[in-house]
Amino acid sequence: MIQEITILPGRDRNGQAEKFDAITMRAGETISIVGPTGSGKTALITDIELLAQGDTSTGRYLLLNGQVPDEEMRYNPTKKPIAMITQNTKCFTDLSTVDFLTIHARARGISDPSIVRRTIDLANTFTGEMIHPEVKVTVLSGGQTRSLLIADAILIGAAPIILLDEIENAGIFKQEVVRLIQSTGKIVLFVTHDPVIALLTKHRIIMSNGSVQKVIAQNELELRAAQNLLELDQRVGDIREKLRAGHMITHVQLA
Amino acid sequence: MKLLVIAGPPSAGKTALTKQIVKNFQSQLRIAYLKIDVVKAYEDIELKKEFSILTRKVYSGDLCPDHASVMVLGDVIDWAEENKADLLIVESAGLCLRCSPYLNQGLGVVVLSSISGIHTPEKMGAMVSLADVAVVTKIDLVSQAEREVFIQKISEIHPSGIVMETNALQGTSLHRLYNLIVNSEDITPDQLMLKGSPPIGTCTICVGKKEIGWKNHFGVVKRLDGPIADYLYRGE
Ligand SMILES: Nc1ncnc2c1ncn2[C@@H]1O[C@H](COP(=O)(O)OP(=O)(O)OP(=O)(O)O)[C@@H](O)[C@H]1O
Ligand SMILES: Nc1nc2c(ncn2[C@@H]2O[C@H](COP(=O)(O)OP(=O)(O)O)[C@@H](O)[C@H]2O)c(=O)[nH]1
Ligand SMILES: [Mg+2]
Ligand SMILES: [Mg+2]
Numbered sequence: 001m002i003q004e005i006t007i008l009p010g011r012d013r014n015g016q017a018e019k020f021d022a023i024t025m026r027a028g029e030t031i032s033i034v035g036p037t038g039s040g041k042t043a044l045i046t047d048i049e050l051l052a053q054g055d056t057s058t059g060r061y062l063l064l065n066g067q068v069p070d071e072e073m074r075y076n077p078t079k080k081p082i083a084m085i086t087q088n089t090k091c092f093t094d095l096s097t098v099d100f101l102t103i104h105a106r107a108r109g110i111s112d113p114s115i116v117r118r119t120i121d122l123a124n125t126f127t128g129e130m131i132h133p134e135v136k137v138t139v140l141s142g143g144q145t146r147s148l149l150i151a152d153a154i155l156i157g158a159a160p161i162i163l164l165d166e167i168e169n170a171g172i173f174k175q176e177v178v179r180l181i182q183s184t185g186k187i188v189l190f191v192t193h194d195p196v197i198a199l200l201t202k203h204r205i206i207m208s209n210g211s212v213q214k215v216i217a218q219n220e221l222e223l224r225a226a227q228n229l230l231e232l233d234q235r236v237g238d239i240r241e242k243l244r245a246g247h248m249i250t251h252v253q254l255a
Numbered sequence: 256m257k258l259l260v261i262a263g264p265p266s267a268g269k270t271a272l273t274k275q276i277v278k279n280f281q282s283q284l285r286i287a288y289l290k291i292d293v294v295k296a297y298e299d300i301e302l303k304k305e306f307s308i309l310t311r312k313v314y315s316g317d318l319c320p321d322h323a324s325v326m327v328l329g330d331v332i333d334w335a336e337e338n339k340a341d342l343l344i345v346e347s348a349g350l351c352l353r354c355s356p357y358l359n360q361g362l363g364v365v366v367l368s369s370i371s372g373i374h375t376p377e378k379m380g381a382m383v384s385l386a387d388v389a390v391v392t393k394i395d396l397v398s399q400a401e402r403e404v405f406i407q408k409i410s411e412i413h414p415s416g417i418v419m420e421t422n423a424l425q426g427t428s429l430h431r432l433y434n435l436i437v438n439s440e441d442i443t444p445d446q447l448m449l450k451g452s453p454p455i456g457t458c459t460i461c462v463g464k465k466e467i468g469w470k471n472h473f474g475v476v477k478r479l480d481g482p483i484a485d486y487l488y489r490g491e
Contacts, residue, residue: 046395046427049399050427050428052427052428053430055426055427055428055429055430056425056427056428057425057426057427071431074428075418075419075431077403077406077407083399084398084399085398085399086397086398086399088396088397088398091397091398091401092369092370092371092372092397092401093372093373093401093404093405094372094373094374095373095404100400100404103404103407103408104400104403104404104407106407107403107404107406107407108403149398149400152400153399153400156400157399157400
């Protein structure tokens with residue numbers, strides 16, 4: 001079982017050593033990663049996904065339960081304890097949704113055939129337009145692809161560590177997705193530019209120039225302030241759904 | 256001297272991978288590099304300029320590039336040994352998928368791009384199934400799920416092969432490949448053999464006759480829908 005994962009410092013873009021000693025994340029914790037575009041957020045979670053051992057451009061090392069992970073963990077998808085949703089919203093694989101998920105389940109060593117159906121059903125709770133099982137993954141929209149890959153990461157990846165890169169960018173139901181993922185007891189990292197997602201997590205990693213600048217723990221004050229923003233976001237979400245459904249917005253709804 | 260043969264379709268990332276290997280070993284090993292291509296290749300000039308290593312190229316012209324590689328490899332090994340190279344890297348043209356350029360010694364690596372389509376590994380036949388290692392590139396462009404589906408396909412075609420993935424522009428996660436290269440045995444040049452079997456015989460198409468249709472050709476030829484027994488050798 002994975003109880004914790006530790007990031008050991010590498011170098012920033014100028015080759016200077018990063019200033020932290022170690023960042024350890026434990027099961028059940030959710031962490032957001034924020035910083036300007038190009039600051040190295042994707043590079044950081046890619047290091048985690050690859051369980052880097054000084055062999056990526058940042059020179060970072062990753063430990064699982066305080067130990068150097070063995071080769072099997074790094075290279076064998078059936079043993080890999082990490083699922084990642086990348087920034088990509090396009091699939092190149094010329095397979096139907098069912099075939100794609102079936103092969104991925106096989107790669108992850110899952111034999112229960114109902115997993116495919118359940119994954120598509122879960123994806124359809126995140127997206128506006130339903131994903132049909134027989135449709136090719138290459139023709140799914142950006143938001144549908146994201147929804148499918150998130151559902152795939154939760155059910156088929158089924159890993160104790162989940163990494164998500166800018167899930168807000170696809171017009172999916174983000175508060176639902178975040179809360180669902182948080183309820184699974186996993187270690188969850190969100191790369192995000194969205195204040196709502198950043199405020200839904202208890203810890204924040206601040207990035208710049210390819211390196212970790214700070215790690216912040218959320219305090220009570222911020223937690224209370226965040227509540228207001230979450231409500232506001234819920235209302236914005238309601239308005240978006242109305243607009244999507246073709247309604248006019250009235251004064252009352254905006255007040 | 257160690258030998259590394261790199262194969263794979265055009266634009267798969269063979270040269271990008273080669274650069275990472277050279278970058279990793281240039282301070283410990285004397286490296287020689289050969290590029291085989293049909294009409295045009297710039298890799299030798301690029302690699303020489305970037306890393307000042309020994310480079311050569313061979314154009315096969317009208318000849319099949321895998322055929323050309325079999326013929327010139329002996330000379331190239333002599334050249335690399337005369338120049339005291341510790342590691343010879345051969346980048347093949349990667350065009351026709353009938354043959355594979357791997358030898359019974361050294362390490363054979365097939366490079367596949369993760370955006371090349373799910374059926375590509377199957378279509379590549381011996382180039383995949385006879386490789387010691389498959390390196391999947393461009394993983395920065397696809398989702399994790401898609402990478403795993405692609406790798407699963409390769410493992411199903413070639414269960415005993417070692418599959419690894421990389422962003423070849425950055426050289427991520429290649430330590431495992433570097434270890435395999437370091438631990439590969441030095442070659443014994445007079446016992447080098449092709450791993451796969453080359454095509455048999457010669458034919459009029461291979462020597463450049465351009466006319467289309469059955470009546471214009473002889474050699475080892477087969478009708479489009481003829482049964483296997485209709486394989487025949489027409490001519491002297
Ligand atoms: N420590 C580092 N050393 C060298 N290169 C780095 C480092 N960190 C990041 N990079 C490189 O910088 C580039 C931009 O980084 P990255 O894609 O991680 O940015 P990002 O914060 O995710 O940006 P965005 O918000 O636009 O997605 C990438 O090519 C990445 O590999
Ligand atoms: N994004 C990305 N591009 C790559 C990667 N590997 C190669 N490329 C690019 O793909 C193109 C073809 O690569 P090259 O090494 O020349 O392929 P070759 O024909 O097999 O030698 C080049 O533009 C490379 O920069 C990779 O891992 N990621
Ligand atoms: Mg990014
Ligand atoms: Mg090349």
